[in-house]
Amino acid sequence: xxxxxTKDFINIDPLQTGGKLTEEAKQALLEWGDGYSIxxxxxxxxxxxxxxxxxDFVHKELPEFLGCDVARITTGAREGMFAIMxxxxxxxxxxxxxxxxxxxxxxxxxxxxLNIAEVPNTGYPDYLIKPDKFEEVIEETERKGExxxxxxxxxxxxxxxxxxxKKIAEICKSHGIPLLLNGAYAVGRMPLKLKEIGxxxxxGSGHKSMASSGPVGVLGMKSEWEEIVLKRSSKxxxxxxxxxxxxxxxxxxxxxxxxxxxxxxxxxxxREEVEKARYFSSKMEEIGVLQLGEKPHNHDLMFFSSEKLxxxxxxxxxxxxxxxxxxxxxxIHGIKPGLTKHFKLSTYGLSKEEIEYVLNAFREIxxxxxx
Amino acid sequence: xxxxxTKDFINIDPLQTGGKLTEEAKQALLEWGDGYSIxxxxxxxxxxxxxxxxxDFVHKELPEFLGCDVARITTGAREGMFAIMxxxxxxxxxxxxxxxxxxxxxxxxxxxxLNIAEVPNTGYPDYLIKPDKFEEVIEETERKGExxxxxxxxxxxxxxxxxxxKKIAEICKSHGIPLLLNGAYAVGRMPLKLKEIGxxxxxGSGHKSMASSGPVGVLGMKSEWEEIVLKRSSKxxxxxxxxxxxxxxxxxxxxxxxxxxxxxxxxxxxREEVEKARYFSSKMEEIGVLQLGEKPHNHDLMFFSSEKLxxxxxxxxxxxxxxxxxxxxxxIHGIKPGLTKHFKLSTYGLSKEEIEYVLNAFREIxxxxxx
Numbered sequence: 001x002x003x004x005x006t007k008d009f010i011n012i013d014p015l016q017t018g019g020k021l022t023e024e025a026k027q028a029l030l031e032w033g034d035g036y037s038i039x040x041x042x043x044x045x046x047x048x049x050x051x052x053x054x055x056d057f058v059h060k061e062l063p064e065f066l067g068c069d070v071a072r073i074t075t076g077a078r079e080g081m082f083a084i085m086x087x088x089x090x091x092x093x094x095x096x097x098x099x100x101x102x103x104x105x106x107x108x109x110x111x112x113x114l115n116i117a118e119v120p121n122t123g124y125p126d127y128l129i130k131p132d133k134f135e136e137v138i139e140e141t142e143r144k145g146e147x148x149x150x151x152x153x154x155x156x157x158x159x160x161x162x163x164x165x166k167k168i169a170e171i172c173k174s175h176g177i178p179l180l181l182n183g184a185y186a187v188g189r190m191p192l193k194l195k196e197i198g199x200x201x202x203x204g205s206g207h208k209s210m211a212s213s214g215p216v217g218v219l220g221m222k223s224e225w226e227e228i229v230l231k232r233s234s235k236x237x238x239x240x241x242x243x244x245x246x247x248x249x250x251x252x253x254x255x256x257x258x259x260x261x262x263x264x265x266x267x268x269x270x271r272e273e274v275e276k277a278r279y280f281s282s283k284m285e286e287i288g289v290l291q292l293g294e295k296p297h298n299h300d301l302m303f304f305s306s307e308k309l310x311x312x313x314x315x316x317x318x319x320x321x322x323x324x325x326x327x328x329x330x331x332i333h334g335i336k337p338g339l340t341k342h343f344k345l346s347t348y349g350l351s352k353e354e355i356e357y358v359l360n361a362f363r364e365i366x367x368x369x370x371x
Numbered sequence: 372x373x374x375x376x377t378k379d380f381i382n383i384d385p386l387q388t389g390g391k392l393t394e395e396a397k398q399a400l401l402e403w404g405d406g407y408s409i410x411x412x413x414x415x416x417x418x419x420x421x422x423x424x425x426x427d428f429v430h431k432e433l434p435e436f437l438g439c440d441v442a443r444i445t446t447g448a449r450e451g452m453f454a455i456m457x458x459x460x461x462x463x464x465x466x467x468x469x470x471x472x473x474x475x476x477x478x479x480x481x482x483x484x485l486n487i488a489e490v491p492n493t494g495y496p497d498y499l500i501k502p503d504k505f506e507e508v509i510e511e512t513e514r515k516g517e518x519x520x521x522x523x524x525x526x527x528x529x530x531x532x533x534x535x536x537k538k539i540a541e542i543c544k545s546h547g548i549p550l551l552l553n554g555a556y557a558v559g560r561m562p563l564k565l566k567e568i569g570x571x572x573x574x575g576s577g578h579k580s581m582a583s584s585g586p587v588g589v590l591g592m593k594s595e596w597e598e599i600v601l602k603r604s605s606k607x608x609x610x611x612x613x614x615x616x617x618x619x620x621x622x623x624x625x626x627x628x629x630x631x632x633x634x635x636x637x638x639x640x641x642r643e644e645v646e647k648a649r650y651f652s653s654k655m656e657e658i659g660v661l662q663l664g665e666k667p668h669n670h671d672l673m674f675f676s677s678e679k680l681x682x683x684x685x686x687x688x689x690x691x692x693x694x695x696x697x698x699x700x701x702x703i704h705g706i707k708p709g710l711t712k713h714f715k716l717s718t719y720g721l722s723k724e725e726i727e728y729v730l731n732a733f734r735e736i737x738x739x740x741x742x
Contacts, residue, residue, distance in 0.1 A: 019406015035390015035578035207406035214621020250585020
């Protein structure tokens with residue numbers, strides 16, 4: 001049997017902390033595991049299935065949760081970004097990406113045939129995306145051609161920085177450019193409403209931040225975009241072209257639905273998650289591991305820099321794998337094997353005891369090798 | 372808890388008979404249910420993950436099974452078709468589709484901006500796709516513009532017809548047109564090797580025919596297409612554009628891998644499945660329910676036509692839902708609610724006892740209302 005080595009470890013991998021299944025989702029997994037089981041009573045389109053209650057989820061609960069008019073299921077945040085970009089793309093047009101964008105934003109644009117303009121971040125140590133710079137790049141790009149879309153990563157997956165999305169949305173609006181929020185690390189972790197931000201599109205990731213099995217994601221938009229992004233096939237009148245008819249037609253969607261009540265509740269506790277992250281960051285800094293990115297920090301995903309751990313790695317038997325191995329021996333998973341100088345981690349969903357345990361592990365490891 | 376109403380029913384829905392999980396896959400589901408669990412040890416790309424053994428699966432087992440040079444994981448057959456069409460699309464180019472193609476082939480082409488030419492089937496009662504007709508449509512279309520791709524559905528999802536793929540592949544080759552086999556109802560059910568057919572691409576569906584949870588699929592190709600279809604990003608050198616970096620990054624892929632040994636074995640028993648289907652068909656015809664499509668039939672998916680059931684539906688209390696309800700009361704699931712005159716079903720994986728039970732159900736229902 002295919003066993004998972006890291007099961008029951010404390011997991012601090014930012015990619016994984018928001019994707020742990022709830023008990024409800026675990027039960028749903030076995031009940032609906034078979035292939036097309038969720039399509040038992042399909043009448044032609046995924047989002048219209050009433051048993052299980054996909055229709056209500058997509059057309060009622062999800063728009064309310066995302067603060068948007070129209071929502072759909074995708075196979076992930078990146079597939080949502082691509083669907084939007086592909087629907088909006090025109091010959092020789094541009095997309096504006098923030099410099100902290102996930103690689104999949106870049107590749108979605110590349111696949112959609114869009115030219116890409118990047119808004120640089122402020123560099124070391126904060127790596128911020130500033131609205132002024134965003135506007136500057138928009139203005140430069142307008143001189144080169146039509147801008148089909150702008151995108152901000154909210155927060156980004158490297159530093160966990162939350163740019164001033166409202167301000168950027170205002171800027172985009174004043175330039176007549178639709179704005180897409182990549183909320184893969186936000187939707188399902190923190191409160192976030194598309195209309196409060198003032199953006200046009202939002203994507204989220206079920207497997208990254210909504211306690212779901214992968215692959216599954218969500219897509220929200222203002223109603224004015226519905227006819228463009230959800231354009232129907234000319235031959236199959238009920239099928240949406242950019243979704244190829246149906247998207248996450250399987251069990252991952254059921255876990256998303258099953259976890260959703262718990263996810264709605266957990267976003268209300270976001271303030272606590274931010275406090276935990278800040279506490280963790282301050283304690284890491286006390287042992288000489290510096291947090292880069294926004295400070296005080298506003299998200300559970302944090303980027304750390306450690307000259308100390310890097311120096312140790314140059315001297316020890318296991319080399320740069322020593323940190324990974326030390327953490328593994330303490331049943332802590334989530335920092336990539338081989339990293340010591342720069343690494344990211346997340347404290348999302350960890351109990352206070354687990355936070356202390358992880359902090360202690362770092363303290364012990366540094367002390368052990370500094371003797 | 373979200374309960375599945377049809378669990379433990381005898382399932383004759385063609386969409387579902389090949390997607391029932393094996394015991395191994397059920398165990399893997401719970402072990403790997405959490406979000407990005409399969410990415411615990413990812414070094415940058417899904418198909419290169421060694422723990423769990425995705426690398427071996429994608430680069431060794433799958434190409435051997437599909438009889439191709441290069442294989443990848445997709446989120447389903449349609450996403451594989453779209454990736455190929457999108458990679459091959461050129462301005463004003465055409466795609467040739469067989470007239471029995473699944474709607475998602477048509478929509479993939481529409482999304483990829485290709486003009487569509489359809490090869491008509493022979494119509495009632497067989498609905499065959501004939502190689503001669505295929506060539507005729509190719510020749511007509513060549514006069515209109517460049518043909519980027521041809522596609523055959525093998526078998527189609529309506530009649531379960533298996534066209535002469537070798538012959539069609541030869542024709543395509545002689546015209547210099549790459550051929551894609553949509554094997555969503557073949558790969559994982561019956562033996563099928565891309566190179567034996569002589570086609571260029573093949574797609575399969577994990578949730579439809581490989582005993583997997585959805586959404587997940589497979590894509591195979593001849594090596595000459597690798598650089599075009601799996602073109603890398605100019606900025607992220609390791610990421611394949613048409614796959615947006617990674618595809619089925621979650622638990623559905625683990626079920627595909629866990630079921631694979633059983634799937635490899637079951638395709639060897641294909642002859643028995645065909646015999647069962649033919650037996651079923653002959654017995655249905657004895658009670659006046661006619662099988663349309665190829666005869667003798669070569670696949671478990673069959674299309675039936677019944678004037679008798681249709682006549683009954685006009686007279687009874689439940690109207691056209693009577694057949695669905697009668698089958699449901701006998702714990703048989705898979706014929707869409709409301710259908711009586713035309714319906715499809717599949718005998719895949721059913722035991723001989725179950726086959727008799729289903730046949731008896733039809734007999735009983737007809738007798739009951741014909742009294």
